[in-house]
Amino acid sequence: MLPLTIIFIIGFLLPMLTVLRFSFDQFDLGTGLQIPAWSLDQIGIVLSSPLYRSLVLRTLSMAAVTTVIAALLSYPLAHLINRGPRVLRGLLLAVVLTPMMVSVVVKTFGWTVLLNSNGLLQSFVSDLGIPVQLLYSPTGVVIGLVHTYMPFMAMSLIASYATADPRLEDAARSLGSTPLGAFFRITLPQTYPGLVAGAVLTFVTSMSALVTPQLLGGGKVSTIVTSIYDQAMTSQNWPLASALGIVLMVLTALILSIQVVFRRVN
Amino acid sequence: MITAVIILFVIAPLAVVIVSSFTTEGYLNFPPQGFSLKWYGEAFGNDSFTQSLITSALLGLSTTAVSVICGVPAAFGVSRLGGRLGFALEQIFLSPLTLPAVILGLGALFVLTSYGYNGTFVGGLLAHVIVASPFVLRSVLAGLQSLDRRLEDAAHSLGAGSFRTFFDIVLPSIRGSIISGAIFAFVISFDEAVVTLFLTSSRFETLPVTIFSYVQYSNDPSVAAISSVLVCISVVIVFLSTHFSTKEV
Structure with missing residues (x-):
């Protein structure tokens, strides 16, 4: 146990x-020097400046939209994998799992080609008269985030769907309920624990994504994480990067605690 | 119908990378024109790609080795320690799974820079072990849980010491969990980009990081070719592991 403990300490x-510690330091923008201190200046900048407040809001709202879309796409998948024809199950499970083995850099690279302004999808969307730019926009980032983090939601829903008793649906159907009615009244409530677990995981991971907003946002869509990267690597402003990191940590902890509260309530 | 759209959505970006790596044109577009392998030639003729591929492979193997050598005894220790201390240690060792990788990258950048190890292979290895070892730990802990402790008691009562019991009884019984944890660790390290982006330098650059910078500044199909190689390696390893583990059980 000792070797791993030492590795974890360092x-x-x-x-x-x-x-x-660095989040309490000060930074001289003129000289670019970090000044050791115990001040709340950096956290203050992140929490009070309109720039960083809108950055935090944008990060949270993109994560929220990603989570909702991932849930909407995962329900049909979870339903078919648990209730659909046997032949489809293996295929669909493979479809859910394969992207998990592929580096996020490669997946996102694929989206940059697909969403390109000369690409098929962009011209299709423009032909429909929808004035949306796909690449280098929040839309593109959300598409990439859904693709990357949907497997977490899908796996969680598939697992909770499996514990929902199909005989209850049959009973509802035989008592005159429509298939959709049976889904909303019987099956959906049984999958809530899986939905909450999947939503928390999808939200937290998409909020912490770096590669997707960086490549699909093309510098035009900044989030907490892309700012951390820019401040640390380009501006060399380590105190501000650290303060942004602390804010991200606190948000992550708050969202993870939702799941704990939900478990207690049930 | 909805399912078909979802399947297309999931598969499309991967298919695009692989299909467009065979284009004859000089720039990336979809659908691509013609069929050629020339961009694979270009990719393997590009020193920065081959160098990063070698770095990624070496880093993945070293990360796996360190994670297994340190992770297996740690998992055993944690599970035998039990109680509050064992539980607390387990939570600490598993916490990189829930912690945003960007924070780990940032912290590692600070610490490695102050000790002069930033942009080195050793620095990258340390950070990758933190990211990958939880997967070994989780898999081995699950294996240990299903292990019958009376086997160890029997070995002890027959005169085997703790070391002998660990190597002759415990290790062989959890071989499957160790192997699957090791494969996970390799793939996680091989595909890792976020933490590594903070720790990279001209001397130390992994393949995902190289692809990341190329995608931002160039539109040349050799990136698609080298990306396809990266995908193939990961998929083949995962496929071999499932094949292997189903045989084992």
Whole structure:
């Protein structure tokens, strides 16, 4: 146990504490120097400036939209995998799992080609008269986020669907309920624990995505995480990057606690 | 109908990368024109691609080795320790799974820079072990849970010491969990981009990071070719592992 403990102290505990410590430091924008301090200036900038407030809001709303779309797409998949014909099950499960083995960089690269302004999809959307730019826009980022993080939602829903008793649906149907009625009144409530678990995971992971907003946003769609990356690597403003990191950590912890509260209530 | 659209949505970006790597044109577009392997030649003739591929493979193998060598005894220790301390240690060792990778990358950048290890292979290895070892730990802990502890008691009562019991009884019984944890660790390290983006330098660059920078600044189909190679390696490894583990059980 000792070797891994030492690795975790140097590679995990120390980095985390350093991020926390640096978030209290000051940064001289003129000289680009980091000044050791115990101040709340950086956290203050993140929480009070309109720029960073809109950044936090944009990050949260893109994660929320991603989570909702992922849930809407995952329900039909979970339904077919658990209730559909046997032949389809293996195929659909493979479809859900395959993207999980592919690096997010490659998946996102595929989207940059597909969503390209000269591409099929963009001209299709424009022909329909929808004035939406796909690549380098929040729309493109959300498409990429849904694609990357939907498997978490799908896996969670598939698992909770499997525990829902199909005989209850049959009973509802035999008592005169329509298939949709049976779904909404009987099956859906039984999948709530899976939905909450999947939603929390999808929200948290899409909020922390770096590659997707960076490549599909093309510098025009910034989130908390892309700003952390820019501040740390381009501006070399480590205190501000750390403060943004602390805000991201707190948001992540808050959202993860939703699941704990939900479990207690049930 | 809805299902067909969802399947298309899931598969399309991967298919586009692979299909457009065979184009004869000089720029990326979909649908591509013609069929040629020339961009694979270009990709393997590009030193920065081959160098990153080698770095990624070496880093993946080293990460897997360290994660297994340190992770298996740690999992055993945690499970035998039990109680509050065991539970707390388990939570700490598994916490990189829920922590945003960007925070880990940022912290590792700070710490490695202050000790002069930023942009080095060793620095990258340390960060990758943090990201990958939870997968080994999780898999081995699950294996240990289904292990009958009376086997160890029997070995002890027959005179075997703790080391002998661990190597002769415990390790062989959890071989399957170790192998699947190791494969997970390799694929996670091989595909990792977020943490590595913070730790990269001209001397140390992994393939996902190289692809990331190429996609931003170039439109040349050799990126599609090298990406397809990356996808094939991951998929083949995962396929082999499922094949292997179904045989095992």
